Amino acid sequence: MPEPLALDVRGLTVRYGSATAVHDLTLAVPRGETVALLGANGAGKSSVVNAALGLFRPAAGTVRLLGREPAAALEAGGVGAMLQHGGLPSEARVGEVLALVRRRYDDPWPLADLVATAGIGGLLDHAVDALSGGQRQRVLLALALAGAPPLLLLDEPTSAMDVEGRQAFWTTMRGLAGRGHTVVFATHHLDEADAVADRVVVVAGGRVLADGTAAAIKSRIAGRTVRFRCPGPRDGLTGLPGVTGISGDADLVELTTSDAEATLRALLDSRTALPDLEVRGASLEQAFLHLTTQPDAAEPHATEGALR
Numbered sequence: 001m002p003e004p005l006a007l008d009v010r011g012l013t014v015r016y017g018s019a020t021a022v023h024d025l026t027l028a029v030p031r032g033e034t035v036a037l038l039g040a041n042g043a044g045k046s047s048v049v050n051a052a053l054g055l056f057r058p059a060a061g062t063v064r065l066l067g068r069e070p071a072a073a074l075e076a077g078g079v080g081a082m083l084q085h086g087g088l089p090s091e092a093r094v095g096e097v098l099a100l101v102r103r104r105y106d107d108p109w110p111l112a113d114l115v116a117t118a119g120i121g122g123l124l125d126h127a128v129d130a131l132s133g134g135q136r137q138r139v140l141l142a143l144a145l146a147g148a149p150p151l152l153l154l155d156e157p158t159s160a161m162d163v164e165g166r167q168a169f170w171t172t173m174r175g176l177a178g179r180g181h182t183v184v185f186a187t188h189h190l191d192e193a194d195a196v197a198d199r200v201v202v203v204a205g206g207r208v209l210a211d212g213t214a215a216a217i218k219s220r221i222a223g224r225t226v227r228f229r230c231p232g233p234r235d236g237l238t239g240l241p242g243v244t245g246i247s248g249d250a251d252l253v254e255l256t257t258s259d260a261e262a263t264l265r266a267l268l269d270s271r272t273a274l275p276d277l278e279v280r281g282a283s284l285e286q287a288f289l290h291l292t293t294q295p296d297a298a299e300p301h302a303t304e305g306a307l308r
């Protein structure tokens with residue numbers, strides 16, 4: 001018998017009243033993968049995570065976590081979750097909550113290591129009501145890890161963390177992935193997805209728009225970007241050979257081009273200087289915007305699984 005998938009979502013449809021938030025979505029995550037769910041606000045990421053955790057009964061479709069129904073997988077301690085609006089009991093101290101949750105498991109994550117891994121050493125005596133947003137997320141991480149679960153489902157786990165907290169968090173996740181844990185996380189931080197995930201699933205309108213490595217998704221944008229400092233007028237830049245788009249701020253211009261060489265030749269012919277010139281491949285952010293702003297971005301025929 002092959003090992004069951006860590007996360008096996010088939011034909012998932014989620015409705016809130018008459019509105020359909022997730023349409024017939026299928027997502028298969030083998031054990032050991034780190035998968036990022038990307039999507040704009042309202043794309044359906046939380047709905048997928050919450051349905052995967054069995055928090056409500058979907059309108060259609062099935063979910064299996066580690067080969068079991070969500071409730072059974074959670075009961076068995078196989079799944080750790082961080083929800084977007086994850087609650088903590090009020091009027092308790094962090095250490096008390098952690099002890100309570102660890103007691104649920106036969107073989108909990110050793111306390112000292114758990115505290116160090118989640119970076120909450122200085123918080124154990126703090127009242128949960130007095131935690132900052134980022135501290136709260138670290139405590140929620142510790143609770144999610146308390147049973148040393150093979151599967152982690154994380155909904156925007158770093159949204160309230162500062163840069164240092166985010167870096168520490170992803171170092172922890174990389175360590176877990178290296179030890180064979182499966183990590184599925186929703187995020188708006190495309191840099192995190194690019195740096196951490198083996199696989200990126202772009203969701204729009206409750207459907208999978210693209211599913212592949214960050215490199216494969218970036219390659220969906222043909223061409224490269226040409227950047228340079230340009231405080232003066234930008235007339236004619238969009239008409240240069242190869243240029244498919246223009247962005248940037250007051251000082252810096254960024255041209256997307258399907259033919260960087262032709263664009264550069266034309267720029268050098270027309271300008272005496274191109275200060276701070278850089279030519280780069282497309283970023284995941286550009287690919288994401290490109291994918292999610294296509295007119296047919298959320299139509300049923302979108303390219304589910306096309307990159308795998």
Ligand SMILES: Nc1ncnc2c1ncn2[C@@H]1O[C@H](COP(=O)(O)OP(=O)(O)OP(=O)(O)O)[C@@H](O)[C@H]1O
Nearest residue numbers: 016019021039040041042043044045046047048084
């Ligand atoms: N409890 C609910 N009742 C009604 N509509 C809901 C509910 N939860 C989500 N929705 C709607 O379902 C759609 C998908 O929402 P969801 O929260 O899954 O998106 P998301 O990708 O997680 O968004 P965000 O990045 O903003 O967290 C949205 O249109 C949202 O308004």
